[in-house]
Amino acid sequence: MQNMYGQNSERPFILVTSEERKNILNKIEKQDWASEIYNKLLSKTNKEVDVFYKNPEKYIKQLPFNWRKQKANSFPPFYETDHVENGVHLNLDNATDEEWEPAELLIKYLQVALDCGMVYYITEDEKYAYVASSILYAFVKSVQKSKLSDWHGRGGWLFPYDGFREVRVIGYKVPLIYDFIAPYLNKNGLCFDIIKKKDVDFSKDELQHVCRTYADITINYGHTGSNHSVLEAPSLVYNALAMDDIAEREKLLSYFLTENTENQDALNVMAQNYKNKGDIWPETSQYLNHSTAIIARLMLVVNRYKPELQLGKKYSNILFALPRLDYFVYPNGEIIRWGDGHRRGRAPYEACEDGYILAKMDGLTGIKERLGGVISRVMANSEYHRSDMESIFWYNDIDEKPEEFKLSRTDRVYHAGIVMQRNLSETLKPEDGLMCFVGGAHMIHGHAEGMNIELYGEGQVLGVDNGRGRYAQDIHENYSRIFAAHNTVIVNGSSQGEGKWANLGINTVKLISMEPKVGAEGVSPYNSFSQTSFEDTGGEKAEAKQERTLALIRTSPTTGYYVDVFRSKSKLPNEYHDYLYHNIGDDLVFENSDLQFNATPNRYMANANSKWDRRTFRNPGWHFFKDLKTSNLYGDDVKAIFNTEQLIKGSIYMQLYIPGFKNREFTKVKAPHTFEAPKPYDALPTPTLVIRNNGPAWENPFVVVYEPFNENEKPTIKSVEKLEENGIYKGLKIESAVSSNNLIQYIITQSKDAIFSSEALELYFKGTFAIITLNEKQELQNIYIGEGENLIFKNEVITTNNDKSFFKAY
Known part of the structure; x- marks a missing residue:
């Protein structure tokens, strides 16, 4: 398997290689889920391609160019995206729809280019590569017309007051488009220039500069010790892999693997959050989920590029974390909430598939079986359906049987x-x-x-x-x-x-x-x-x-x-x-x-x-x-x-x-x-x-x-009385009627190792928590000691074992 990967591979190789194309075509032909995903992408992409070919100039000019700042015979800059409140520039968390519009347009057209790149890979039809290269060419020309902001050390090119967001929604797409259409460009494939109004050669040097800059934004901007490093990492990894010079590629990639900066944590530091099996990213639910999923995907991408790294084996605890969110749920499926966490969500099953492949590559049998069982279960229950092109590129049949899913007490x-x-x-x-x-x-x-x-x-x-x-x-x-x-x-x-x-x-x-x-x-x-x-x-x-x-x-x-x-x-x-x-x-x-x-x-x-x-x-x-x-x-x-x-x-x-x-x-x-x-x-x-x-x-x-x-x-509760000793609270007496049964429960709730003694109740307890349950006839039904050393109730004398817990039904 490893011979299809390697750092000297011809493009494409970031998400998929030319050697894998035959297997992917076979998957699309013979597997319904794969053909459904591909045909949906093809239909969507063909609509855009058809509009493009009717008038390439009109199509490209819909990108958010700021024509008022155009200099003679050159591409204009794009409109910048920022958010201002009370005269102060802030990040884009609360930006209005109007403020977001330029960014939305750029994201849309870059996605069209990426879709065209993927369809070109599948079909080898150069009409798709021509559309993708024309969009990418216009982007590369215009983005360089903006000045890279240094606002608070976090600025961007197009989002001058939120470079963190720019690399997350724009920066990572550029290298992927390039990687898919590189075979077309290497054959001197042309692209349309809206200024010259004719087909021109694509400037790889300028593309390399743009990718290098987006990698640099991640390395030298932002801050460490949070999910910011994770969220910026796809831009770092994909732009590093877009470098045609292998030495430069390896150097930039090292900032993801081992080289930490004041503004960006590398993988070796991110992995310290997963010291034990089952540890999770130490933030709230949506961030822990998303962060671990991103790390797992990038580990897979880099491991495919350079299998000898064996990142799955080196950082296996990250893969153990992937299913954990499914266990932090109430009986109705909603998530327990802490911090900025949401009420709804699920484990990242796509990332579980990424982890499954990585475990398979690195010979991690236990993780492979665990993640494979999760995927088989959620597929069998129709909780998860493969939905994107990466699924076709990477995922195959799962060997493992569905796991038995059980929520612990x-x-x-x-x-x-x-x-x-x-x-x-x-x-x-x-x-x-x-x-x-x-x-x-x-x-x-x-x-x-x-x-x-x-x-x-x-x-x-x-x-x-x-x-x-x-x-x-x-x-x-x-x-x-x-x-x-x-x-x-x-x-x-x-x-x-x-x-x-x-x-x-x-x-x-x-x-x-x-x-x-x-x-x-x-x-x-x-x-x-x-x-x-x-x-x-x-x-x-x-x-x-x-x-x-x-x-x-x-x-x-x-x-x-x-x-x-x-x-x-x-x-x-x-x-x-x-x-x-x-x-x-x-x-x-x-x-x-x-x-x-x-x-x-x-x-x-x-x-x-x-x-x-x-x-x-x-x-x-x-x-x-x-x-x-x-x-x-x-x-x-x-x-x-x-x-x-x-x-x-x-x-x-x-x-x-x-x-x-x-x-x-x-x-x-x-x-x-x-x-x-x-x-x-x-x-x-x-x-x-x-x-x-x-x-x-x-x-x-x-x-x-x-x-x-x-x-x-x-x-069911009929009465609640407090239990006291010398005016100090010790517990409760709760009477309840459950169906035809009337229960009397003495519940002792003390600080650790405290003692409660009551002659009236004929009760002695040394410990933290205990429940004595009687029926309406005062007959003993059961005794529970959550933590304690000794309990005496009338004729019952209990000394707990080393666990200091106990239960007995009578």
């Missing part, structure tokens, strides 16, 4: 501090599944969120993270990516990020204990838990230590609930702590008749008009809350419900039981709408609960029991 996203728990129902229905997670950490595109949770129930993410809309907007910078948009605790009204990326740096949520461990089956089919910690040290006014115990408790195949225990204490005097919980829905209703609410419109407005710039925000962001109503001080138990009654699939609810403690105030607000929520809640305010504890919330923490249910069933 628990999982982690280590760089994000995330600990997931899930309990899929034996009914296999998404609405009967339960899942939650706790997490928080600093990363590129991360949020200053503290120790945040999401809760799932009745087929929907109910306890939600706000997500994100367009970058650089007020709501994004002063709400979505700071504390108030998350299900967390704000300390002294002052929790914030500090330092690092975008001044959003926070500490990482640390795992204290969890059961089951990642990949383990779990000792109990019903219960799981995690205990985590967080140091809130941003700024100077929070200075808090926090601990959160989150438990998932299933009571039947269709019912269950969550227990959330959040401890928080500050080093500072006059401390107060606010517990926030956002739930999609229509409203939040309290059932306590003696809990009186009054309008408090100014409660969270202290920082509403404070300084805001690129690194200073209006923390903690809760000035975005509307329709604020706050209770009197209230120390009794509270019961409330979030009503979500406008979903297409029917009404669902989240019921809350909140044990009472002194010095508590309750506030209900309308938070901003939640991005990517189900309609209509993606456009409606998000009902939100805020509980304020005046003083430390450690010995008497925030404790909330959450039970989701739907319109066709009643909530």
Whole structure:
């Protein structure tokens, strides 16, 4: 196989070689998927070619030339693409359609040229190469008329204030077009010149200069330590491979492989993010997915060019990361959300195919079998269809059988501090599944969120993270990516990020204990838990230590609930702590008749008009809350419900039981709408609960029991009572009615190695988390120890093993 590759190959060789053409033609002729892709491309391309040949001059002149700046008898420059707000040039994240129009035209015509190049490779019909060369010729002539910007070290040729984007959407196409039509140009193939209005020779020297410049933009512009290096790397690799001088080609390629600069990480540095099997790119979901997919593709391209590098073998952990996103999902298939991540997505199956080929090249049997099994599975389930020409160039039949896809009880996203728990129902229905997670950490595109949770129930993410809309907007910078948009605790009204990326740096949520461990089956089919910690040290006014115990408790195949225990204490005097919980829905209703609410419109407005710039925000962001109503001080138990009654699939609810403690105030607000929520809640305010504890919330923490249910069933929980020892919270007694069974559950939720002793209950427990379940006759049903050393309940005496976990049904 390797004899068809090599650095001295005749063009084309970046994506495909002339030696592979016979096999590709056979694939198009005999395999339906390949012929469908090719015929669709051919039909689209022929329409453009037909228009071109009717009037080549008119066709080329549709490119975005700025004729007002034309000098005599020469190509004019292109219109530049930039974005200005309040007189300040910014990157193109929020550019208007009008501002984007020149770029869109260039991208369109360069894609036509690339399509023509690929069809020329397949057909060897020079009419396609002539169109491609004429477009490329015009581009090369005009792009050089612009001055290369040095704005903030990140400028481009055509995007003077966003060169990072220019190499991503334009720069990488140019070398690919050249590589495909090089055989035509080498035969003295001509192109049309709209200035001379005749066919002319193509200037390879000028093309080489343009490709060299785009490679240089990547090497010497931009910044390191983020996905920027990855996103720019295709332009670097493809433009390096476009160099006709082999020594120059190898030198530029070295900047992808090993030579790091102040502005660009090479592969050897990118790969350090994948130290262990299963490690992923350390950003949010869409970036980790996209980054790993790009790296895998470029590894394959370079490995094909120079097989002796064996990049798959050298950086095999990158390939292990490719399917990981499929495992960070709720039972309804939506993705857990952290930072700027989206709610929907999938693993990059095209990249899994790239990784499969790379593993096959480098003899990596285990990875080949893993990725091959993934591809076979998603093809068999019609979740993935090959769709582009690279599929025809590279992909063949998969040898492996479909993998058995199974979501584990628990999982982690280590760089994000995330600990997931899930309990899929034996009914296999998404609405009967339960899942939650706790997490928080600093990363590129991360949020200053503290120790945040999401809760799932009745087929929907109910306890939600706000997500994100367009970058650089007020709501994004002063709400979505700071504390108030998350299900967390704000300390002294002052929790914030500090330092690092975008001044959003926070500490990482640390795992204290969890059961089951990642990949383990779990000792109990019903219960799981995690205990985590967080140091809130941003700024100077929070200075808090926090601990959160989150438990998932299933009571039947269709019912269950969550227990959330959040401890928080500050080093500072006059401390107060606010517990926030956002739930999609229509409203939040309290059932306590003696809990009186009054309008408090100014409660969270202290920082509403404070300084805001690129690194200073209006923390903690809760000035975005509307329709604020706050209770009197209230120390009794509270019961409330979030009503979500406008979903297409029917009404669902989240019921809350909140044990009472002194010095508590309750506030209900309308938070901003939640991005990517189900309609209509993606456009409606998000009902939100805020509980304020005046003083430390450690010995008497925030404790909330959450039970989701739907319109066709009643909530199962009948009562919730706190368990205390000497005035200190220790756990809960929860009574519920599940079908014909009445359950009594004692749930002990302590800090690690703490002790609870109750003579009245005949109960002793040393440990972090345990559940004792009885029936209505007080008969023991089961005992679960998530983590602990000793438990005594009446006549039962349990000492755990080295795992400190235990389950027994009676």
